[in-house]
Amino acid sequence: MRKIFFDDTTLRDGEQTPGVIFRINDKLKIVSALEKLNVDEIEAGFPASGSYAMKSFEAIMNLNPRARIIAFNRCKIEDIEKSISAGAKAVEISLPVSDIHIQKKLNKDRKWIIENLKRVITYCKEKELYVSVGGEDSSRAEPSFLTRYFKTAQEYGADRVRLCDTVGILNPFNTFLLVSRIKKHLKIPVEFHGHNDLGMVTANTFAAVEAGADYVNTTILGLGERAGNCPLEEIAMILFLSKKYHINLILEYITEVCNILSEISGFKIPKNKPIVGGNTFCHESGMHADGILKNPQLYEPFDPEILKRERKITFGPTSGRANLLYLLGKNGANLSKKDLPFSVVEKLKYDIV
Known part of the structure; x- marks a missing residue:
């Protein structure tokens, strides 16, 4: 059975849910719940986004969790420095890879993206950090450039890469093709990060695993920007029931963890919510x-x-x-x-x- 790792981003992308606010004590409760669930990795925030984010990340690191704690960063050395100051030993680096993002958001070109990636990964490895390299808007990137981007990340020492369906436009068929194509060119693990704008994020995440993805990026109850991210509880049960993959999660705690998150966030669990809704059984x-x-x-x-x-x-x-x-x-x-x-x-x- 192939092992699939859970990187939960409830404390980063999940906190970006409109109307959701996590105070430091809330975040510590969520980390404890995720630890009880035996999640492999927790994306615990974006330290460079402000002093409160820094304090929150430091508090989480002080818990000395069993799970790997990873800090989100833009591909900027100053972001990495702030993550290190907050205690990070593992970092996620994010750069846009679609032309619309590169040109319209950054006013840069593909050459600048590659050179910046090389520079920041080199700095991270000098600091002995675990490095995950994300490609923002991977689903709309030109295929050959996306391959070049991730191959460069591997060449310069990245520990894994993350394919991001940033605006949730994929379906399971082209998700499978996208992940399969990237896997052919890499020896390092691949992660999939999806959004639920078209209601297909769970199916897309499973398709990514079927195509060879090693990590799944999730949030409890599917919290996240706009329509949210892949619900941890849904993809966990799909992988468990498939009997093809090994996951470390202790499933008996899923309902408890979802209820804790619901109470903290004020995000009510619909009765017809798969896996944990009141009408499920x-x-x-x-x-x-x-x-x-x-x-x-x-x-x-x-x-x-x-x-x-x-x-x-x-x-x-x-x-x-x-x-x-x-x-x-x-x-x-x-x-x-x-x-x-x-x-x-x-x-x-x-x-x-």
Whole structure:
């Protein structure tokens, strides 16, 4: 089984969710939750973005976490210096690689990007840092330049590279092709960082893994810019259930971690949220309830006990005798179908409606 590493960016990209504010104590709670979940790496912030970010990163480093703590940086030596001052031993360097970003945002050219990358990686390696090199807007970059960019990163000592679908325009098919193409040219690990603008980030992240990506970049509950990033809980369960990949996460803590993040962020978990939503293991339909009571595998993709959750059977307009018999039984009434005419069930459903 191939090992897949989780680099969680809840404390960096997740904090960029509009309306979400993490105070230092909040960040420490989130780090502790991620440690309990056994995440491999935590992207703990952007120290160069201000004094508060510096203090937050220092506080996280002082916890001496088991996970690797990585600092986000622009490809600037002054950013790296601030990360080092905050205690960073590992850094993420980000440079735009699409022409629209290079020209319209930076007013630079491709040559400047490559030369700047060489200079900053060289500085980082002199400081004995672990270096991840990100390509902002990789999904819109010219393919040959993107390959050149990542090959240069490898040549100058980067420990891994990160493909970024910055505006969330990929689909699983071209994600697979993009990652496959880059993997052919590199010996160092590849990470995938996706956004959910078109609702495909989880599928794209899995496609990236299928194509050979070694790291997945996630946030708890999919927090992040605009429509968010890849939800840790979703890709974790997909990888676990595929039985093709080994992950270090302790799955029984996923629900707890999501609830902690929801409370801290004020980001409510929708009832129909995959994996951790309130309705995920809740059955109202009479046909489904009857099936679940005979064999849970009929209508559940996995045992809720894996996540330390319980299934529920409720009664509503689409329910049948199986629902009512089950609920009455839980309350001590030992009845059979003969004891519960269909007309009684229909009357109760009519009263609900």
